[in-house]
Every structure is written in structure tokens, then in C-alpha cells.
Amino acid sequence: MNKEKSMFSPIKAWKYLVRRPVTVLMKDIFDNPREASDRYRGFHQNDWEKCLGCGTCSRICPTNAIEMLPVEGLEKKEGYKSERPAFDYGRCSFCAICVDICPSDSLNMSKEYLHLSKDADTFYFMPDSTGIHKDSRAHGYLRDGDSELLDLERYAMELEPVDRKKSFMEIVKGYSMEKALAESARCVECGICTETCPAHMNIPEYIRSVWKGDMKEAMSWLYKTNPLANVCGRICTHKCEGVCALGHRGEAIAIRWLKRFIVDNTSEDLYDEAALEFVIEPVNGKVAVVGSGPSGLSCAYYLRTLGYEVDVYEEKALPGGVIRYGGPEYRLPEESVLKDIGIIEKAGVKFIVNTKVGRDVSLDKLRDEYDAVFLGTGFSLSRELKIPGYEHEDVAYAIPFLGQTRDYLRNLAKMPEVHEKTVVIGGGNVAFDVGRTLIRLQQTKYNKDFVSMAALEHRGILPCDIEELEEGEEEGIKGHFGYGPAEIVIKDGKIQGLKVQKVISIFDEEGRFNPSYDPTDSFVIEATQVFIATGQRPEYAYLDEEMLSKITMERGQLKTGAHGQLENYPWLFAGGDIVQGPDIITGVANGHSSAEGIDAYLRSIKK
Template sequence: MNAKEIFKKTFWGPTIAWKYLFAKPITITVPKVYREAAERYRGFHINDWELCTGCGTCSKICPTDAIKMIPVDIETEPGEKAEKPAIDYGRCSFCGMCVDICTTGSLKMTREYIHISDNPNTFFFMPESDGIHHNNFPIGYVRDEDSELLDLERVEMEEIPGAERVNSFIEFVKGYSKEQAIAEAARCVDCELCTDVCPAHMDIPEYIETVFNDDLKRGVEWIYKTNPLPGVCGRVCTHNCEAVCSIGHRGEAVAIRWLKRYIIDQTPVEEIKKVANEEIIKKANKKVAIIGSGPSGLAAAYYLSLMGYKVTIFEAKPKAGGVMRYGIPRYRLPDEALDKDIEVIQSLGVEIKLNTTVGKDVTLEQLKKEYDAVFLGTGFTIGKSTKIPGTEHEKVIQALPLLEKIRDYLRGEGEKPEIPNSLIVIGGGNVAMDVARSMARLQKMEGKEVNVKVVCLETMEEMPADLEEIVEGKEEGILFFPSRGPSEVIVENGEIKGLKTVCCTSVFDENGRFNPTFDEKDVIIIEGDMIVEAIGQAPDYSYLPEELKSKLEFTRGRILVNEYGQTSIPWLFAGGDIVHGPDIINGIADGHRAAEGIDRYLNQ
């Protein structure tokens, strides 16, 4: 092209378009018509806030980092976070993986696909149940069997069948193998709801990850940060963590308790001692006395020792452990597991003075003079009675003394308890189940048939005992009489013949207070020749001097403490049953909290 042609096109070219300035427009305006999307179209999301627990699993799996968990101002239940997913549709690839992994099924995708704006900030939405534009578009993509990303079935742990295990006190839950533990650990989605609900706030996802990575030493480190009794808790913890496990909404909860047990059982005690002693911090040359070697006392001793304090535990029994040693049956908690935990605690220099009763062998006033602070962890030791006619009979006995007698007998340290032909246990909690299942075993060991009956006010669904305890009890031949209230012990010629019961129509009143009502016309006589009352325990404060006791504050028999476990007497701290009621993991949490409180008090 020569210079003349270039000039012609450059100068005259634009004039060609001028004529269209005066022509009629030929653009056709098409009406805005929405085209229906396909049935499984992956459009904008909806999220049912009633189902969503705020677990954050959707956020963790998002390959484009389009989902963020945002705090919201809502009331939550245990096992829920006040957070909801917000989605940046400028980043979202609409892959649907968030829907596939949603643990509750709250997150779905609709057939809505239109959002027009020149402001990129408007593409960030927090979906609700009616969609991002609140226009209730039809549902599009939802998870199906082919897109399920979660492993909903728990890895079964081998255990001895009921008909066989009832013949002895051998621990019947055998524990995971390495392969089983790794497979079970792989099911965890790291939602941390378990940590939030755990009284000790254990780093559960972290130690589960160490199982998956086969790094058990690191697992021990994570566990001992918040729990110095993992061998115990790996067997008999109330495991509220599993009740809120995200996987449990649509399948079986991750076996958190069993994985903790696996880590501790597979790690030699000397290795655990090394981990524990690495954490010691030398701080002060001060002494702390602890009364009681139950969960709270042992936990307080452990964490105080890590802080460099000289700790002495005063225990009235011949062996340490409290109810863990003398109350919980061997088939649930073998002595070896408890001994291992206590050995680690003692390796830090904790002294345990056995057969030493405070108030008798040593007074609280003496402890105050010799120690810089005192922690009370004495537990609930006095059994409650129904006080119905006939309970004064010698064969109507309390649960805890019987369980202690059974444990001593099985260790070869005490006399054999009386084994009735037919036993009635009054109560619906774990202690009642411990008595029932222990006596069933003793009956079998004596060559008798299992003849144990559990009578409780609650329905089977309302029984406070762990569900697994009830199921296993049934497998072992124990009979249940729910919704029955004891009204009289039947005694003939000086011998117990049975228990008269009436129908319990409700246990609590409209305000949630314990106030059972009965149908006195609905009467059943339950046959039996011995009765055990297992309806609860109360604290024994006889070791407290009256002058000191008058300065303490109580609520329903429990000592009031502040957030650091400190009582109204500055040098006196308390935890465990006498503060929160019977529960091992709560006791451990109390002991840890009190240790921090004592450290704070002694360093003011």
C-alpha cells in the first residue's frame, strides 16, 4: 500500500460511518426472559441456618478459597458456632464440593444464576434458607450417594460379646489396632466443635491428626496440654465431644475417646514421662496441699508441678484414684490404665500421702500453716437414700460402698461381698449400671444365672446413664423397669422379698426442677432379695472446721468458686464433684483451672 492509499483510508475512512448517525436504529430490543435452568444446575447457594452448625467444613474444602466463616449474632446450642458461611461468587467455581461435604446437609445449590452489578463487592453473599436474593428459587444440585465425601460409618472396635463378657471382669473393649485407628482418624473433618464442648477444651482434632500421621509422641504432647488422665478418659469419659461431632449428624460420630485411648495405650509410660517432664517450668519454691486424689486433685497436682510448685496430695484411701479406683468397675477401667496415668503425674515429683484423712490424721489448720495454698477435691462420697419404708433393712445398701467392696475383693484385698440370687438396683445413672453389671458378673462367677433388675423414675429414653451402658447391660441379661418409683421395701419374716413400685408419670415439673409425680393406682411388685440404692451422692464436709465452713459460700451443697477455682477464702481452692458434680472430665478441667488460679494467687 502506497502513501496515497494510506492517506485516503485514514482521512476518508471515518466518513463512511457518518451516514449511520442519521439512519433509523436497527437494534432489536429483546424482552428480558429468564431461562429455566437444568434440574441439577449448580447455581447460587441456600443454607438452612436451622441445620447449619457453623462447623466450617465447607470453607476448608473450597478449592478457590471462596467461602469464609463469618460471625453472626444468633443464639447457639452446645456443638454449634455462631458463624455461617459467606460465599464470594467472584471466586466460586460452582464445583459443588461444599455441598458434597456439608456435614448436616444444610448447604444446597439452587437453579438461580443471575446477579448483575458493576460493583465487585456485591458478589459476596451469606446464603440463607431462601437464597441469596431471598426469592426461593427451585433447588438445583444436592449431594447424592455418588458425591458423598464423608465416611459415615465408624470403624468397629473389637469387643467380647455380652453372653461371654458377663462371666468375668476382664476389660471387654479391646482397643484399636494401628490400621483401625488410622482409618478412624481419617474420618475427622477438623471442625473443632468437639473442642468447644469439651470441659477441658482438649485439642481433639490435633491429636486425631497425629494418629492419622502415625506420630503418637506428638499426640501425647497434644493430649497432656489439657488432660493428664488420658488412659482413664480414653475409657470412661462421658465423651460429650462425640455427641456434637459433625459426622454424627448424618452418620456415626468419630470415635474420639477410643482414639485417645489408642495413643496412650500404644505409648510406653517412660516415653510419656519424658514428654511430661519436658514441660516443667521452674517458677517458685512454694508448696500446695491437695485433699483428695480424684480427677480434680490429680489434675491440679500435675499442672501445679509443671509450674514448679511442690505438691502433696492427702488421700484417705490405701491407694490413689478416688472413685476411679474404688467406684468404676474393672471391666470399664482396669487398674493398670489408672496406675499408668498416676505414675506419670508422680514422675513430676508429686507426693501422695495415702491412708491420711484430713480432719483426723491432719487438720486443715495445719495444712494452712505448712502450705501456701490448699485445693479441695474430695468428691461426693455419701450415698443418698429414697427413705421409703423398709430401707433400714441391712440388705438395703448404698452403691458406692458396694462397688468399693467389689473392687477390693477382686484385687484380693477384701472379703467377698454378699451375692444375692435376685438383686434390685434403684437408679438410672452410670453408678446404678456399674452396680447392676458388676453384680451380674459376680452371679455368673458363682454359677448363678443373671438376675438383676434396674428400677428408675425415668423412661428408657430419659435415663441419665450412657446409652452404651444401657445397651451393654441388656446384652448381659439385666432387666429394666423404667418409669417406676419405689414406694416400699417388701419384708417378710425379716427377709426382703421385693420392692413395691408405682408408675412415675413425670420426673421434672414445668420449670425443669426435680419433682416426680406418680400414679398410685399403677402398682408393680418387683421380686428380689437385696436392694441397692444408687440415686446419687452427696459431699462429706466433716473435715472442714465450722469456723472455716461458715466463711465458705454454698449452692445446693456445692462450694461456690470463681473462674479460677478460688473460694471465698483466698488461700482455699476447690474443684470436681464438690463444685460441678460427679464427672471425670469436668473434674480434670476444674483441676487445671484451679492450678492456674493458685499460680495467679501466689504470684500477686
């Protein structure tokens, strides 16, 4: 470009006199402060009602500007941590990656971009929804579907097609390596699951191990808190998934299936190495465990890692309790049970089967022979339902029926009596176990199935897991939910059906279980055989009268001190369903805790 040299050049400048100046007066800036754009990444705002305290923001932060700090006085809610993020604006780079990954959607950025203070400490603060200046300015940057940084959808678990009901084959196929890695990559490692799990399993840790592909490390994490990894990988009530941070905006991580993936995909030598790593010589004493259910097995295993000799007394012919005789084969195959019990046997635990404490051997004798005794006898009896007709011979109970079915599949018993048309009373997981087992037995015997179900609760509040309901209905269970049993209709000595009536409410005004019905809305469910699955109860035949009088009971469960230790009987510990629960993982947790309690007790009296 050539230079312009003209005598008029200086005059040209005059035209700018009438132009709007490029610069802006400070007065205008103060009088009309500019508002930032709608996406502006200003100082943070955090909605404390929504915030889980999961700390994902803190872990993703590329500048380490976010610290999770405990907040005193914050109401403790399950699935929420009492921590909230604090931001150091000396470090923050205002990238908003924390906003994009926030699982609870509580975090966003504001339009505020000015903060002036002589006090440097004010640049470090814990924002709530009112932001840095506590004046609730408008939202700036928000996460949307495009800027999402979480993987919200669960990698679907494949089930066998509905023909599965023709056999007792395991219905859940399990993850492939590829899917397990992808599923484990969804975890944000917040550890809320660990807090909620009764056994406080190291869930984020073992999921990370899966993600790294290190199965031995994953196994070690499992056995730190749970020696029934096969069982819990299949039939755990998975409270962890209920509180998973990912579940707030998407689907919870398939924690249970990942656990199953670990046990199914670890070679036997690595498995044994990890599971038996901390088992030591039995030099510290001798402990009896009564009952070989989840709590007893867990207690026995951890006592072995603490150096005790352990004998487990079991009433039945095979050890395992509910995992041997309760959970149905199509959910919990025999190999899985054998694997878990096998490891506990390898750990040096001795099983004394066909021996019922209180009948074949007394608790007093155990007390004399052992340093301490753990009671884990579980809920071994069915709760009766005394409606008209309940004493009929074609009325069966869940617990013996499920037990006999498992023995039948082991060729140790004959097939349980099953009619062509049956009805199950109950709406929990056990009721579905009974219903779905019935379908399989009917398919075997009659090549067709007919199972109805009646439960007090309506569909939305059934106590069973949602998968049980969905899969059960897919297999053909005809549910009558919200209808309570009124009478077993008997004609000419034969059951004709179950008369049910509409439930108005399940609990009375004081919150006690006391269902009320609408007798005008009733009908008869056609069936010739009735199964009752309305709950289980404990049996305390081994406790003599003196002990019963000295032990506090609450709703059929024993009241214990820390680690399951019984008041007045320091040598006696209890856990599992007879103390807490009922469920398997609580039993495992109790067993572990009692093992530690027994160890502490025995050490204390040796001094």
C-alpha cells in the same frame, strides 16, 4: 470430500428463509428467561437453622473462596458455632464440593447464574437460604447419596462376647491400628467437640496425629489439657461425641476410643517423654491438694508443670478416688489407673494416703504449711433413699459396694456380700456399674445371675449412656424403667422384693424433682438384696462452722469464683464434683483451671 460447484448453489441459501433461525432474539431472552437445570451449580444458599458453623466447606474449598465469619447476635447453642460461611465469587469455581461435604446438609447451590453489579463487593457475601438476591429461588445442586464426601459410619468397636460377664476382664477390645487410622480419617476438624469438652481437649489435633501415625505428638496433645488420658479414654462421658458434626447425618467419631488407642499404643519411653515434657523444678511454692480424685490429680499434675511442690492427701489407702474405687474393673482396668497415677507420681507429686483432712489433719494446719490448698474431695457419700425398709441390713449403697469390689479384685478385701437375686434402684451410669458388677460377682459365686433394675425414667430418657443400657441388657439386667421404688418388702426379717409403682411425672410444674406415681400400677420385683444407686453427695467434715457460714453453697456444691477460688478464702481453691459436674472430665478441667488460678494467686501475693 469433493467441492460442489454448481450454478444453483447460491439459490440453495433461500431454503433457510423458511427455517427457524439458529439465533435467538434478545427480546425473547428477556421475556422468557431460561431456568437452569435442576442440578445447576449456581450461587450458594445456606440454611442458617441447620448450619453448624463447622467450616468444613471452607476447609475443602479448592479455591479458598469460603471464609467463616462470626455472626453477631446469633443464638449460642451447644454444638453450633456462631460463624457462617461467606463466599468470594471472585474465587469460587462453582464446583459444589462444599455442598457434597456439608455435614449439616445446610448448604446447596441455587439455579441463579446471573449477578450483575457495579459494586464488586456484592460478589462477596454470606448467603442464607434466600441466596444472593434474597428472593428464595429454587434449589439447584443438592448433595445426594452418590455425591457424598463424608464417611458417615463409625468403625465399630468390638466387644467381648456376652460370656464377658463371667469375669471382670475389660470388655471393649480397642481399635486395631488399621481401624484407628480409618476412624481418624473421618474427622473434619471443625473443633465443635473442643468447645463442648469441659476440659477443651485438643480433639481434632490429636485425631490428626493419630491419622498421621505420630503417637508422640498425639500424647503431647492429650497431656496439654488432660493428665488422665487412660481413664478418660475408657470411661469419659464423651460430651464431645454428642456434638460431633458427623453425628448430624451419620455417626459421631469415636473420639473416646481414639484417645484410648493413643495411650494403649504409645511406647513407654515416648509416653513418658510427652507426658513429662513440661514438668519443671518445684521452685515456686508448695501446694496441698485434698483428695486424689480426677480434679485433685489434674490440679496436682498441672501445678507440677507450673513449678510447685505438691502433696496430695488421700483418705483411702490408694490414691485415685473415683477412678480407683468407683469405675468398675471391666470398664477401667487397674493397669490404666496405675498408668495415669504413675505418670503423676513420676511428675514428682507426693501422695499422703490414709490421711483424711478434717480427721487426721486439719485444714488450718494445711493452710499454715502450704502456700495454697486445693479441695477436690468429690461426692464420696451415697445419697440415701428413705423408703420403707431402707434400714434393712441387706440394703447396700453403690459407692461402698463398688469400692469394696475393686479392693476385692486387688486382693485387699473380701468379696462383697452378694445374694442370688438382687435389684438395683437407679438408672444412671453408676446404677449400671452396680448392676453389671453384681452380675459378675453372682457369676463367680453362683455361676448364674439375676439382677433387676428399677428407675424413675422410662427407657428413652434414662440418664445413663446408651451403651450402658444396651450392654447391660445384653448381659442380663432386667430393667423396669419408668417405675419408682415404693417399699422394700420384708417378711420374717428377710427382704422379699422391691415394690415399685408406675411413674406419672418426675418433675413438678415448677420443674423441681418431685416424682408422682400411679399407685394402681404397681408390682413387686423379686429380690433378697437391694442396691441403691440414686446419686452421691459430698462430705464437708473438713470445713469448720465459721468457714461453712462464709462459703456459699448451692445444691450441695460450693460456689467459687474464677479458677475455683473461694470467696473470703483466697488461698483456698476447689474443683471437681463439689463445684461442678459430677463427672470425671469436668473434674479434670476444674483441676487444670485451679492450678492456673493458684499460680496466678501466688504470683500476685509475691509481688
